[in-house]
Amino acid sequence: MNTKKLNAATIVSLCLVLVFSMFAVIPKAHASSTKLKVTASALNIRTAPSTSSKVITTVKKNTTLVKVKASGKWYQVKYKNKTGWASAKYLKTVKTTVSTASTTSKIVTSKTDNLNIRKSNSTNSTVLGKLNKGKTATYIQQKNGWVKIKTSSITGWVSATYVTVSTKKATTAKPKITNAKKNLYFVVTAKSLSVRSEPNSKSKLLAYVKKNESLLISRIASNDWVEVTYQTGKKGWVSTHYGTQKVKEPTTSSITVVVPKKTTYYYVTEPTGLTIRNSYSVNAKSLGQIVPFESKVQILKQASNGWIYVNYNDKKGWINGSTSYGFASTTNISFTAKKPSKTQYFVMRSGTLNVRSLPTTAAPSLGKASKGNYFKILRISNNNWVEVQYTSKQKGWISSNTTSSKITTKKPTTTVSDSVKGTLKGIKIVVDPGHGKQDNGASGNHVVEKTLNLKAAKAIQSAIEEVGGIVYMTRTTDNQFLTLDERAAYAKQKGANAFISVHHNSGPSSATGYESYYSTSAKVSSKKFADAIHDGIKDAIKEEYPNYKDRKLKAMDYYVVRYNSVVSVLLELGFVSNASDAKLVNSNDYRETVAKGVVNGLLSYYGRD
Template structure:
């Protein structure tokens, strides 16, 4: 990871010690947090286009004065400055806080509840809890509660979506609604887990079109019985009810007009982003005139029902198909590293080789859909970072896709992520690709869309994203990403994400 960070990140100055960087501020307004990024840019304004006034290294503590739309205000060298909230971890609230300390058990009574880094709808989302999740309430402040999940993670939730109840780290055997219906797996490969959690052990794996019986539903999970008689839990969004049966979780909806995707079913709720006409999502539930959708593998969102239609309806049929949207688009596919630059490596895998395998599969799918595809390298050749960007700009690429595999000093780090540099130019494409990858490769942790200061995206005048497709430093990830099944899944996800982006932005 460190090698890759040095290679792709512009390091222009020696970092100052934390004693010079961090200054104390008013105790009544500050909240402490630790920097989780290797090197975090400090900016003059809350924007990725804001001037970089310094950097703070991993592990340093900062005092948060205020937060707004994913940015945290701090005092830096005696002046007001901003850092990205997604790269900090709140440690504790100052003792002068008006919050009331408590310790009681509670149960989530919403279909899906966002856990945030601070008591604000604009704060970054740490995780998402399904209905009936057990939590411990640590503190209350106004309409917010600081909670601790069964896995030990802490964060803030809206108090109205908690119901007093007994806490337990074990899954509730009787929670959820009992049912008995037939369904078919509609994912390329679906993990069956021992309990309703992505951290639960994998019991088995089902291929597309496998038949199952749904025994119980709980939040966004379904307890199923396989044809061989094995029982376990799966994500409901990857099941499709057999004909003659209805299932909200398996239904897809399509956005008919530009719509705000919100954190809760209310016009006053925070906006995650604006969805464009043509975007498709899995439907989770309905409440009054709102539809709850699966926004990503780990997050749900709400949209006004009047701005949606069932996928495949007359309303949505007039929208361009993904394949039609790709016709004549110029796509540059960049396989990271190569030649004497191997990238990172695992026990049996080398990044440059895996990246090239994935890149070729993605390029083939795009070309078959009518896109004009160019690869920065098609064999084991070293290409400089500037050389890769030159290809993108010389071809006037509609999209530049850089493919990589990740590494970390922590062997537990795992998952897939999409990185952008420019919010205006790149971020939306990154979102489409990340959502599609998570949908097609459910066995991998969805790390979401993140800002990344990489040369090939920073110096690129064309629309560009960088994808990290799994950690070779993690034995489980390495085993998955080395398989042919995963290569087919992830390349399909990347292709579909690009296609959906251009379908919605035709």
């Protein structure tokens, strides 16, 4: 055999093998399938594109078919496991919707308050900050029982024991919203949860709800948010990551009901009384009976969400046993009280005495009366306690069984509530610089909100003290931090008359101006107080900065004003997200102007101007 011919044949064979091999590994291309919908009441699918061909099957109107190819006025289609031809006249192309791209990331949620965020995955490493219960952070990695996270300001490690790691889907598409099943409730598991105007965390904040509150769900969004009724006639959205959903009222798996071991009474201190309902929820049906102010009822059963089962006027049902509306005690308190026959005054001669919600030491303290204070007596009880107007909106009882006080018919010259022109002597104000420590608040244009809040609050403190007022600061450095619960309770703890929370705003770069907020849901009405403070600030700013925008006084249930025991207001003094605002609010002149306005508002409200 000729060697050259053999080599040539071998080469040709190898080339053919390579060519076929190349074709073998090339995947078959698939065109995207087109879907067709049947428009006729019934449509025949045939063996060929002709009305004379055999009918394979008949499909009904709105059936979806897959298009294979076209031939004239006929389409070859697939239906289930059959392929055939159908008249194009009775088929309509279904438009396909391209779904919005989404990304998936993990979030870390703290199961406890004050969880340490450490520099490395060891209990011996440096603490960089804290993560409170219900707060979230971005997941980075997990190692040896520790989880690395990133917050808005800190990257560090937390113990995996005290967090949950979950998948969070982020998508630009609007969530699908559907109506909820009948009698579906959302039970809050976080200590405090935001209610928002839309099903996302960036929408307007409407209010806060507290742990164990049971809220009726009206609608459900596909992005893990639900619309709830948080007050009578008011609805908003909450994240389902911070609660559980239950059909009908929550069972003992979320709320437990117990009978007190000792005979326990509940004393109503809510002036409007408490409605008896058929279950332990504000959404439950009213039974048409009110337990009035200063009534005593025995607690027959108690739910873990604070509601109590009672019997009043032969009507058994549930009332809200919150400490905001009364108090529980094993002491059987009985008293009678009447107005004095002539005007009398209660005068503090020395020391301090508690002002209580009822004339007994078993009742909780509302605050304290100190040396130099005096009050007009409203009622005197049979056990020698006197009822006084403790603040402009709040009444309370003080014991007259001590040598620290006296009762007189002669009006004293100074008092907490007496009008002394141009001075706030005796008035106690809590000034609350918002945020602090690990919580920076908003930031932008080289300023951080927590620092601005503290500087403005200190200016307000100085201005109040200059006219004789007493100021209690919730924090005095940027390394201190109080929870919302602790801030809201601070005025009651200190026996203060009012509460002012200081903040700075954030929003679009074009947003500008100052505004103030009060709560319409708080036990103590703060509208007049907030009006006086905002008007004082407005007049002071108008004089020094006539073009700076007044964004008005607004009603909003921010936690620290909603759950406060005294008149309160929350101030937003400018936008850190606006370059001009940021420069203005970071100046001592502006802070002093605001402080002057606050003092003028206080003087006006307490009749000292």
